[in-house]
Amino acid sequence: MTSARNTFFLVLLGILFPLHAEMSLSKLKSMSPGIQTQTDPLSLKAVVSYRKKKVLMADGEKFFIAGAYRQYLNEAPFFRGTEFILPDSVAEEVISELGIPVGIRAEKNGTKTDIREAVALETKPRRGANFSFIVIDPGHGGKDPGAPGPKGLQEKELALKLSVTLATVLKKKFPDKKIYLTRGDDRFLELGERSRLANKLMKGDNWGVFISIHGNASLSPKSHGFEVYYLSLNPENEESRRVMLRENQSSGPADVRSIESWMLNARIQTESKMLARLMNSRLSSRLEGLVSSRGIKRADFAVLRGSLMPAILVEAGYLTNPREASLMTGWKYRTRFALGIAEALEEFSVKVQNE
Numbered sequence: 001m002t003s004a005r006n007t008f009f010l011v012l013l014g015i016l017f018p019l020h021a022e023m024s025l026s027k028l029k030s031m032s033p034g035i036q037t038q039t040d041p042l043s044l045k046a047v048v049s050y051r052k053k054k055v056l057m058a059d060g061e062k063f064f065i066a067g068a069y070r071q072y073l074n075e076a077p078f079f080r081g082t083e084f085i086l087p088d089s090v091a092e093e094v095i096s097e098l099g100i101p102v103g104i105r106a107e108k109n110g111t112k113t114d115i116r117e118a119v120a121l122e123t124k125p126r127r128g129a130n131f132s133f134i135v136i137d138p139g140h141g142g143k144d145p146g147a148p149g150p151k152g153l154q155e156k157e158l159a160l161k162l163s164v165t166l167a168t169v170l171k172k173k174f175p176d177k178k179i180y181l182t183r184g185d186d187r188f189l190e191l192g193e194r195s196r197l198a199n200k201l202m203k204g205d206n207w208g209v210f211i212s213i214h215g216n217a218s219l220s221p222k223s224h225g226f227e228v229y230y231l232s233l234n235p236e237n238e239e240s241r242r243v244m245l246r247e248n249q250s251s252g253p254a255d256v257r258s259i260e261s262w263m264l265n266a267r268i269q270t271e272s273k274m275l276a277r278l279m280n281s282r283l284s285s286r287l288e289g290l291v292s293s294r295g296i297k298r299a300d301f302a303v304l305r306g307s308l309m310p311a312i313l314v315e316a317g318y319l320t321n322p323r324e325a326s327l328m329t330g331w332k333y334r335t336r337f338a339l340g341i342a343e344a345l346e347e348f349s350v351k352v353q354n355e
């Protein structure tokens with residue numbers, strides 16, 4: 001991607017790396033003619049809709065309602081006089097929820113190009129209705145063991161085991177899709193290399209989804225549960241940041257500076273979030289009685305940052321929790337984990353075709 005780095009100078013306007021710390025609802029409305037807004041200073045509520053989607057917010061409340069879903073926020077929107085104000089992290093969340101194309105532009109030799117064209121130049125122009133491949137990324141490997149577990153168990157080993165079972169299940173479930181592993185043995189891969197390998201598979205109409213598999217760790221042996229992450233440039237809380245720093249520790253400055261990390265557009269973001277929700281819901285059902293959900297979270301994982309396709313990261317459970325560590329190495333958990341992911345991907349496949 002060195003040549004790409006020289007060719008493109010990407011400018012993100014407004015949203016992702018904001019110049020201002022907030023956005024008014026009227027400013028948001030002006031971003032696209034398709035955006036409808038309604039505010040009610042009496043009930044202190046505001047509604048934003050775009051196409052068939054709608055988000056309901058309330059003054060001072062750190063969540064919004066989208067359909068039957070409640071999305072938690074790290075800041076609250078509020079009324080300033082009659083103007084409804086969204087702090088940037090809220091604006092980003094609303095925009096990604098509604099799938100509003102954001103003002104991201106790429107400058108190519110001084111000519112402004114839409115980000116999708118920039119992505120297309122990298123990955124070939126078209127995109128089929130449905131994804132044609134799945135990339136499974138077993139976390140860590142080689143000199144990077146990841147988190148330590150009981151009896152010498154290492155996260156890299158657990159991630160590979162879970163990934164191999166997942167690959168086997170996915171091959172059966174999706175005979176028409178290609179299934180790839182970023183590593184099939186105990187080898188070290190740079191974080192940026194993982195998404196680059198996946199991005200290279202995008203040819204012609206082909207696109208895919210990227211799933212990074214990890215195990216969690218905590219100082220407390222009582223911490224338990226699985227988590228599903230999708231990419232955010234604003235980690236929502238300290239807990240996310242802690243996990244993020246740990247997962248990112250083997251990334252070099254080149255990864256951080258990688259031009260691919262800028263290629264986050266509304267579509268990839270929206271689809272990643274959709275995939276994370278489906279994954280969380282299917283895994284919750286399949287793992288019931290084994291490992292419980294800690295929810296869907298947003299974090300700035302380096303391994304997801306470079307992805308040009310919907311990407312999520314799953315922390316399968318806690319290696320530092322003796323019960324979960326022992327469950328995760330067993331076939332029962334591994335099979336159910338794989339089935340949950342397979343079902344979520346099946347549902348995702350139907351949804352993206354109907355979008």
Ligand SMILES: [Zn+2]
Binds near residue numbers: 247
């Ligand atoms: Zn990890």
